[in-house]
Amino acid sequence: MGIFDYFKSKAEPSSASVAKDRLQIIVAHERTKRQQPDYLPQMQQEIIDVIRKYVQIGSEDVQIQLDNTDECSVLELNVTLPDQ
Amino acid sequence: MAKIIVVTSGKGGVGKTTSSAAIGTGIALKGHKTVIIDFDVGLRNLDLIMGCERRVVYDFVNVINKEATLSQTLIKDKRTKGLFILPASQTRDKDALTIEGVQEVLEELSKEFDYIICDSPAGIEKGAQMALYFADAAIVVTNPEVSSVRDSDRILGILQSKSKRAEEGKEPIEEHLLLTRYHPERVALGEMLSVSDVEDILAIPLLGVIPESEAVLKASNQGTPVILETESEAGLAYTDAVDRLMGEEKPLRFLEVQKKGFIKRLLGG
Ligand SMILES: Nc1ncnc2c1ncn2[C@@H]1O[C@H](COP(=O)(O)OP(=O)(O)OP(=O)(O)O)[C@@H](O)[C@H]1O
Ligand SMILES: [Mg+2]
Numbered sequence: 088m089g090i091f092d093y094f095k096s097k098a099e100p101s102s103a104s105v106a107k108d109r110l111q112i113i114v115a116h117e118r119t120k121r122q123q124p125d126y127l128p129q130m131q132q133e134i135i136d137v138i139r140k141y142v143q144i145g146s147e148d149v150q151i152q153l154d155n156t157d158e159c160s161v162l163e164l165n166v167t168l169p170d171q
Numbered sequence: 172m173a174k175i176i177v178v179t180s181g182k183g184g185v186g187k188t189t190s191s192a193a194i195g196t197g198i199a200l201k202g203h204k205t206v207i208i209d210f211d212v213g214l215r216n217l218d219l220i221m222g223c224e225r226r227v228v229y230d231f232v233n234v235i236n237k238e239a240t241l242s243q244t245l246i247k248d249k250r251t252k253g254l255f256i257l258p259a260s261q262t263r264d265k266d267a268l269t270i271e272g273v274q275e276v277l278e279e280l281s282k283e284f285d286y287i288i289c290d291s292p293a294g295i296e297k298g299a300q301m302a303l304y305f306a307d308a309a310i311v312v313t314n315p316e317v318s319s320v321r322d323s324d325r326i327l328g329i330l331q332s333k334s335k336r337a338e339e340g341k342e343p344i345e346e347h348l349l350l351t352r353y354h355p356e357r358v359a360l361g362e363m364l365s366v367s368d369v370e371d372i373l374a375i376p377l378l379g380v381i382p383e384s385e386a387v388l389k390a391s392n393q394g395t396p397v398i399l400e401t402e403s404e405a406g407l408a409y410t411d412a413v414d415r416l417m418g419e420e421k422p423l424r425f426l427e428v429q430k431k432g433f434i435k436r437l438l439g440g
Contacts, residue, residue: 101361106317107368114324114372121328 123153134164142168173281176288177306179330181322183293185314186351189387190409191290192220193398194310197413199254200398203285206245209259210302211292212267218258221248222394232260235272241279250399255284268301277305295325304335308345310378310416314352315364320372323348327375347378349412354383355428366426379412381405382425 131151138144150165178191188211195207208231209217218224223246229239234257241257248254257280260267280287291302303309309330313323330344331337337344350369357363366380386403390396398413400406404425411421 103358103361103364103368106364107372110317110320110364110372113321117321117324118328121332 119152122155127151127153138166144169173277173284173287174308175277175281175306176286176308176310177291177303178288178310178312179291179299179303179326180293180312180319181295181299181326182314182319185312185319186381186387187293187312188216188220188290189391189397190310190312190349190351190381191288192217192396193406193409194413194416195286195288196248196251196254196396197398197410198286198288198416199248199251201413201417202253204253204283205286205288206255206257206280206284207288207290208257209290210268210298211259211290212265212298213259213261213263214292215259215261217256217290218246219394220391221256221396223248223256223258224394227258230258230260231276232262232267234276235268241276250395265298268298270301270304273301274305295322295329299326300329300333303330303344304333306330306334306344307336308347310347310349311373311375312349312351313369313373315350315354315358315366315369317364320364320369323373327373346375347416348373348375349378349381351381352383353380353426355426359428366423377423378415379408380423380426381408381412 131149134151135144135146135149138149144166148167152163154161154163178187178194180187191207195205199205207217207221209215210231211217212232215230218227226246229244231244233239234241234244244257246256246258248256277287289302289306292298303326311323311326313319327346330346334344336342348370350366353366354363358365366377370377382404384397384403384405386400386405387397390400390403390406397403397406398409401410408425411424414421
């Protein structure tokens with residue numbers, strides 16, 4: 088580590104803390120995906136197919152997520168429609 | 172009834188076999204009758220690490236196929252009393268292990284042993300799932316590095332959903348984090364994830380931290396489990412981990428940067 092690296096490392100976060108941040112995000116994401124029921128991908132595909140009968144959208148334009156709270160489960164559906 | 176402990180990781184080459192050999196030996200040294208099973212079909216290695224490769228006659232698959240009995244197949248360790256090894260098969264047929272076959276062997280071993288250590292193959296597919304299916308406890312071997320930590324989390328997901336305990340809705344598998352190949356110097360420089368970073372992400376109890384150590388390679392060259400190298404930090408760190416596994420309280424050590432003297436460096440401490 089040269090003297091310049093030393094000064095630089097004060098400004099930039101260390102590579103270990105970058106690693107930790109990235110891991111926390113990906114692991115949280117993968118955990119929610121794991122906890123979702125197996126039927127979700129299939130359901131997502133079918134919803135996409137129905138919307139496509141009326142509007143042309145890409146597969147990525149539909150985001151679907153199931154959130155479980157103590158009281159109830161909420162199915163969150165987010166569809167991005169193309170500009171008119 | 173034996174306690175079945177799987178040593179698993181997802182990612183390959185992180186230290187599962189090294190840890191299985193060390194921890195199995197450590198448990199036997201405490202007076203518990205222990206068998207270490209090599210589940211790595213096609214890539215048998217535990218025999219080399221334990222130094223018994225020339226005494227392998229039959230293997231795990233022979234027992235499952237009833238081509239040999241367990242007592243013909245188990246290798247008695249020459250150094251440690253009450254320790255046995257069940258070698259993996261060298262067959263290229265990855266489907267040689269079946270759930271029913273494995274169950275039968277584990278049930279028979281359970282009658283005779285106190286602890287059964289399952290050295291898992293790498294990956295999260297069938298081979299790894301077979302090794303963890305019947306486990307009561309899991310030691311998740313992790314290196315302080317992004318892909319290893321992510322794979323450990325994946326294997327935790329499998330332990331929680333695809334194991335026998337999970338499928339039958341029994342009490343979940345006991346989870347233990349074993350952080351290996353730890354470089355305190357690089358952690359101090361901010362180049363490597365620290366113990367607490369990995370604990371924060373995986374959120375399972377820490378069993379131990381094994382420092383990166385030349386003693387591991389030396390021990391494997393000689394076919395000695397590194398826990399028997401009582402002069403080495405890695406060996407002592409494994410001894411602490413076994414003590415904790417048995418419920419003892421032991422402070423962590425070898426986590427600080429040490430100023431190595433010239434002689435110590437030369438000897439590879
Ligand atoms: N604490 C350590 N310090 C230094 N080297 C280590 C340490 N732990 C393991 N190693 C080395 O890492 C390599 C892989 O170890 P090992 O075979 O135990 O991993 P594994 O997880 O069983 O691999 P595989 O996934 O292929 O079965 C070996 O060369 C071993 O000597
Ligand atoms: Mg191995």
